[in-house]
């Protein structure tokens with residue numbers, strides 16, 4: 001190592017976020033939304049009307065995080081009666097937990113009872129994932145890559161992305177699932193040995209997002225297979241992804 | 256022939272008189288015979304009995320964009336001579352018209368499917384049945400990779416025809432990412448919906464594409480924006496460029512096994528994109544750019560954060576670059592590999608950084624200035640060799656140049672009174688009926704072009720998007736000829752093209 005490299009190393013310093021569970025993001029970060037209990041039906045209707053991805057159902061007073069593209073417009077039109085907190089722990093294994101209601105403003109959790117038994121015993125200590133983009137816009141892909149970079153360093157938990165589906169314990173899908181990728185996606189999933197995890201990363205993957213009613217989309221794969229983890233985001237924040245996985249695996253982020 | 260300017264007001268469709276094809280053909284060939292003119296868009300607009308084919312040629316010397324058109328009748332069965340035979344740069348436009356509508360071109364050098372959209376003219380054309388060229392002979396073999404690749408990336412299929420280790424020909428099959436965006440933009444008529452979709456055309460170019468959309472919506476509705484907003488937009492565009500150029504430097508180091516460069520650049524990219532997150536809540540700038548205004552005015556605190564972060568990034572990136580460009584192990588992988596000559600770059604209609612690395616002076620920021628570049632003259636840098644080294648070196652130069660630009664914009668913005676807050680986004684836009692508008696943005700990969708045509712009710716009846724990758728994928732194929740197949744990963748990274756931006 002020459003002098004310049006030493007200088008670079010010293011400026012680089014320690015980069016990894018020590019406690020991934022306790023890190024705080026900037027106040028403006030759009031994470032888990034909350035709905036005020038005293039929100040009026042008119043306000044909810046305004047939000048439903050402006051929402052670009054039909055994530056809000058005013059009558060039921062529900063915001064579906066699986067459809068939300070995090071544009072924050074509902075917060076602007078309701079003067080903050082719907083508001084986005086910077087809580088990035090929004091991944092869950094239960095689609096019901098993605099429904100934000102005005103009555104309850106609690107953290108988004110995993111439904112422990114719905115976690116398949118073999119997940120923790122097989123993958124609790126090491127998990128290899130294969131990512132497939134099916135119409136992803138490359139922002140989710142970059143964030144998943146970042147989950148393993150010097151800052152977030154997911155590798156410390158024995159979780160990493162691998163090149164071959166044959167080496168993978170789980171599939172992470174990004175993008176709304178295009179028709180043109182349907183064949184390859186199936187082949188990839190089938191090539192993975194069982195038992196295997198299925199993870200949907202990003203709003204596009206969870207619900208199709210803005211592309212849900214495009215004729216170029218084919219989501220039939222998801223009628224065949226059930227996801228083990230839904231990670232909302234546009235794109236997914238690395239902290240959301242890592243924390244979601246750690247909870248699924250029953251791991252402690254401080255290890 | 257009528258003339259337009261970038262991000263100017265729209266023009267009535269009726270002012271575009273279709274030319275006889277023979278005349279159109281000669282005119283395009285003669286216009287494109289000089290380097291300062293290139294075609295930024297050429298597409299078929301469906302009409303009752305056929306298509307109005309609209310071609311836009313940008314003149315880099317006069318900042319004008321010439322619009323010329325010809326008509327193709329549905330009943331036409333006789334072929335029309337392809338312009339691509341003389342001007343290969345137009346190959347993808349003609350392929351698109353052929354694929355979508357079956358417009359019959361003769362003598363096209365590469366009339367293959369482009370992206371396999373739904374409702375293509377040829378129903379039997381599916382991505383599984385791509386018509387590959389093949390190669391036979393002693394010592395030759397073919398290597399297929401994809402559509403799923405080893406890293407965390409988007410899908411695309413590459414087939415190499417090789418003689419031993421040497422690549423004789425590379426064919427890229429694209430379209431796996433096709434989401435039907437251009438059609439979707441006609442269904443989703445609310446400007447907020449359109450704006451959100453534009454952010455996802457290529458998520459790594461969120462600012463570039465959402466800006467192109469916003470400018471187009473503003474042109475169609477004669478909406479004027481403030482000097483502050485135009486400076487903020489320029490600043491955001493440059494932050495995106497810095498972040499992605501640094502990400503590419505990191506990826507390049509990873510592929511050449513220089514770990515220090517890789518991790519140091521990863522950290523610098525994080526610092527850079529986190530400024531966007533502090534500014535608007537999203538690391539890619541989603542939500543920042545909207546037509547007519549923004550919810551996120553950059554006040555002092557944001558500007559200070561950006562300036563502090565980028566001053567730091569500038570120093571540290573320079574040190575890393577100094578290392579990279581003196582390491583013999585890196586240089587030997589970069590120099591003379593994957594070269595695209597000036598002539599090839601022109602023939603293929605390369606745009607952006609890749610064009611500039613091959614000595615083509617093409618940069619919308621200087622030749623068809625928009626937003627803050629109108630008032631802050633911009634002088635692009637050019638390299639000559641067109642190889643991996645030139646593309647990487649140009650990234651280094653552009654990072655420094657962009658940071659300087661960001662810092663000066665931040666200074667100017669800080670001097671503005673905090674009382675001049677931004678107007679919020681305008682979604683009640685009235686578009687001019689039966690008109691055409693164009694917007695060009697120089698994103699980090701290169702020239703982005705958005706065009707729209709409106710109907711008699713002032714609704715968008717056609718939306719055309721061109722990501723720089725549309726042109727540049729063929730450049731990668733040509734650059735790989737006679738190279739070692741083992742050099743493909745770094746050559747590919749040095750272009751770093753968009754799959755979804757191409758496939759839309």
Ligand code: SF4
Nearest residue numbers: 051068069071072074
């Ligand atoms: S933030 Fe989500 S719920 Fe709110 S308007 Fe946007 S997409 Fe709809």
